[in-house]
Amino acid sequence: MWNSVERTPNSVIQSSSKGRSYQQSYQTLMAASHLCLTRARTSLRLNIKRRAPKLDDFIDKVNPHHLESLMKREWQLSYVTPLYRFRYTQLKSYARQLSAFMAAEKQQGLAVEVGGTLCFSVSFSVVHGLVGTDIDAEAILIEIYSKSLFTSQDECQKTVWTGWLACVNGNPDYINSLPKEFVCLPLFGSSGTEALTALVKLWFQKNFDCCFGLLEISNTSLQWLVALWTNCHTDSNVKQLKMIWTLPVEPLLHVTYAVNPTDAWELWRTIRRDPPQAVEEDDIIHIDEVIRLMKGLLCQFYRHFKVDLSAGSLSHVSTALGTAKCSGKIKISNSKCMSTTLTMLTECALFKMPI
Amino acid sequence: MEDQMRSLLRRLVRRIPSQVLKVTLKKWGRLTAAQQQNIDSTPTKWALTDQLLAISEENGWTVRHVAELEMIYVIDKPNQGMWHTLRLVDPNSDAQTVDLIQFKEQFKSHLSEISRHVSVKMKKNADEAVWIRIAWGDSFSRPNNMKPTYVVHYLQTPYVFVTRLTSKKKPLLYQSLVRATRHRAIKDANLSGQNLSAIRDLLMQHYQQVFPGRYPSPLGERTQITSNPHVDQEQAEEGVKRLQMACEAFGAGKLPQLQSVVYKMETKFKDPKNQRMTQREEPFRCVVTFKSSNILESLRHCAASGIASTPLTPLLSSIPRKGSNYFVVTDNIPRAASQVSQQPN
Numbered sequence: 001m002w003n004s005v006e007r008t009p010n011s012v013i014q015s016s017s018k019g020r021s022y023q024q025s026y027q028t029l030m031a032a033s034h035l036c037l038t039r040a041r042t043s044l045r046l047n048i049k050r051r052a053p054k055l056d057d058f059i060d061k062v063n064p065h066h067l068e069s070l071m072k073r074e075w076q077l078s079y080v081t082p083l084y085r086f087r088y089t090q091l092k093s094y095a096r097q098l099s100a101f102m103a104a105e106k107q108q109g110l111a112v113e114v115g116g117t118l119c120f121s122v123s124f125s126v127v128h129g130l131v132g133t134d135i136d137a138e139a140i141l142i143e144i145y146s147k148s149l150f151t152s153q154d155e156c157q158k159t160v161w162t163g164w165l166a167c168v169n170g171n172p173d174y175i176n177s178l179p180k181e182f183v184c185l186p187l188f189g190s191s192g193t194e195a196l197t198a199l200v201k202l203w204f205q206k207n208f209d210c211c212f213g214l215l216e217i218s219n220t221s222l223q224w225l226v227a228l229w230t231n232c233h234t235d236s237n238v239k240q241l242k243m244i245w246t247l248p249v250e251p252l253l254h255v256t257y258a259v260n261p262t263d264a265w266e267l268w269r270t271i272r273r274d275p276p277q278a279v280e281e282d283d284i285i286h287i288d289e290v291i292r293l294m295k296g297l298l299c300q301f302y303r304h305f306k307v308d309l310s311a312g313s314l315s316h317v318s319t320a321l322g323t324a325k326c327s328g329k330i331k332i333s334n335s336k337c338m339s340t341t342l343t344m345l346t347e348c349a350l351f352k353m354p355i
Numbered sequence: 356m357e358d359q360m361r362s363l364l365r366r367l368v369r370r371i372p373s374q375v376l377k378v379t380l381k382k383w384g385r386l387t388a389a390q391q392q393n394i395d396s397t398p399t400k401w402a403l404t405d406q407l408l409a410i411s412e413e414n415g416w417t418v419r420h421v422a423e424l425e426m427i428y429v430i431d432k433p434n435q436g437m438w439h440t441l442r443l444v445d446p447n448s449d450a451q452t453v454d455l456i457q458f459k460e461q462f463k464s465h466l467s468e469i470s471r472h473v474s475v476k477m478k479k480n481a482d483e484a485v486w487i488r489i490a491w492g493d494s495f496s497r498p499n500n501m502k503p504t505y506v507v508h509y510l511q512t513p514y515v516f517v518t519r520l521t522s523k524k525k526p527l528l529y530q531s532l533v534r535a536t537r538h539r540a541i542k543d544a545n546l547s548g549q550n551l552s553a554i555r556d557l558l559m560q561h562y563q564q565v566f567p568g569r570y571p572s573p574l575g576e577r578t579q580i581t582s583n584p585h586v587d588q589e590q591a592e593e594g595v596k597r598l599q600m601a602c603e604a605f606g607a608g609k610l611p612q613l614q615s616v617v618y619k620m621e622t623k624f625k626d627p628k629n630q631r632m633t634q635r636e637e638p639f640r641c642v643v644t645f646k647s648s649n650i651l652e653s654l655r656h657c658a659a660s661g662i663a664s665t666p667l668t669p670l671l672s673s674i675p676r677k678g679s680n681y682f683v684v685t686d687n688i689p690r691a692a693s694q695v696s697q698q699p700n
Contacts, residue, residue: 249656250653251647255644255645256644256646259641266632270632304618304684306663308663
């Protein structure tokens with residue numbers, strides 16, 4: 001009845017867990033339906049276990065101004081292949097080059113904004129501390145300011161575009177297997193007009209021989225976010241757990257399932273303690289628990305409406321800690337969850353690498 | 356007065372697309388033939404505005420004239436803004452005998468009694484609906500024509516549809532309606548939406564109903580998809596049954612375009628696999644919203660395709676049966692939220 005190319009009901013193929021010391025994993029049906037090239041270099045898989053967000057993961061490590069920039073916007077995510085000969089010492093030069101490139105493109109008639117009297121200035125900066133391990137490359141923040149030619153020098157510039165490149169807890173096998181001249185910053189977030197984003201990507205492609213691709217957030221990752229964010233409820237009130245499913249009927253039906261945070265937290269707590277786990281496992285969340293949480297929520301829904309939500313796809317998750325959409329848009333409103341969320345997104349980005 | 360008329364006219368012209376405006380002006384009939392011709396031949400919006408302002412001066416229009424024009428536009432294109440439904444309850448013995456003239460007189464006089472400086476316009480439409488436009492004022496100011504309330508009432512039915520009514524003026528309107536229609540009370544019917552025709556059709560059941568039949572009949576509009584004939588054979592009977600039940604619940608053919616349904620759930624959590632949560636005393640509170648460009652058609656398709664198990668749960672089939680799109684569900688009986696004091700926005 002519905003197009004076979006569209007998302008099929010989610011089913012997770014699980015490998016038997018052997019023990020905590022093994023880093024085992026699996027591939028979801030969802031990922032398989034998108035991009036499924038066999039990788040020659042590595043055998044990247046998605047994790048089945050994640051560390052629960054700890055208190056103040058990035059707060060003491062990252063500059064608060066940078067954290068604020070990262071938290072106040074909604075980002076469109078892309079994955080980037082490793083950058084060839086990207087030098088952290090040449091950031092000022094890159095900023096000038098990008099600015100000149102944008103001016104040149106504008107001369108050629110590429111419309112970037114309405115009103116041609118604007119000129120752009122660019123800044124590249126390193127976001128110290130936005131990493132997971134020592135082998136992760138430092139994150140970069142790119143900001144584009146616009147200034148009308150008629151304003152004076154000391155009038156403050158308006159930020160028209162912001163973007164960042166990051167790698168948080170990237171797979172060590174993959175990173176170590178890259179040749180020395182490559183820098184691995186697989187996660188790219190952008191906030192601003194499409195035209196400017198395309199320009200920035202084009203410049204990167206020309207200078208560092210990399211390529212970009214849209215990073216969609218899969219159903220599984222969204223379910224992880226449901227669990228991770230609910231888990232944070234005791235530390236910071238999530239205010240509401242809202243999930244939106246899209247059912248493939250004509251016309252398209254969107255179901256918003258908004259759960260009271262205390263009740264969601266109670267449900268999560270019963271799942272975590274069932275069977276009772278050793279205390280040191282407290283900060284590790286297993287995919288089983290995530291699946292049981294989702295099953296519990298869907299079962300309660302089915303009990304009342306007799307509608308099977310898993311026939312559709314989860315397209316949007318939002319809490320006070322952030323929002324995530326399957327189209328690849330994410331907003332992280334709380335620095336506590338930033339590390340775990342970025343780790344998961346880095347994993348997704350590495351997973352999509354064509355090589 | 357003059358200024359109010361001009362600003363109201365300007366706002367109206369800005370709001371209405373040019374083509375629609377020309378047609379509405381013709382319908383209104385207060386322009387001379389020459390003026391109408393001028394208007395018809397004006398291409399741009401701003402020229403149109405200037406022309407109309409000039410004509411309004413020529414013809415000596417007042418605010419009442421422009422309000423009349425606005426009313427014609429709203430009656431023609433009612434599917435804007437948010438409409439809320441009210442229901443009159445406890446009719447008096449003479450409620451059935453209220454006719455149009457009586458209703459008009461009573462309503463106007465009651466409203467002017469309890470509210471100073473209120474300007475009321477009433478018009479009966481061809482489809483038996485009485486349209487009322489109310490511009491509210493108070494002891495210190497004239498009626499505000501920029502934010503009028505529109506009310507639609509079908510005489511001899513208990514339904515009233517309202518848009519753009521502030522909570523301050525609610526009791527005044529309610530009281531006047533109750534008195535004029537000879538009922539004892541009025542309450543929120545928990546059905547709201549942007550599409551007035553949809554909520555009206557839903558309440559008055561102006562769509563193709565399907566009644567339970569003993570023998571399942573193939574309903575004409577189902578489009579067959581070519582697939583494996585063996586699968587088809589297996590699934591055919593089930594499919595027809597599902598479709599029949601779906602149509603019984605929601606109707607056949609074209610359905611009213613309801614756009615959202617909200618369920619506020621306060622039931623206990625029950626899952627045989629999670630005993631700890633099932634034993635919890637407190638309810639599992641959540642709010643479920645269904646949104647679509649046409650909810651009833653989507654739900655019908657869900658039932659017909661098996662995404663929703665048939666027979667349909669009363670929660671879903673209540674939407675057309677009770678004519679409501681806001682429900683509070685507790686563990687006793689799912690009911691429309693007419694008794695709940697807190698009303699949704």
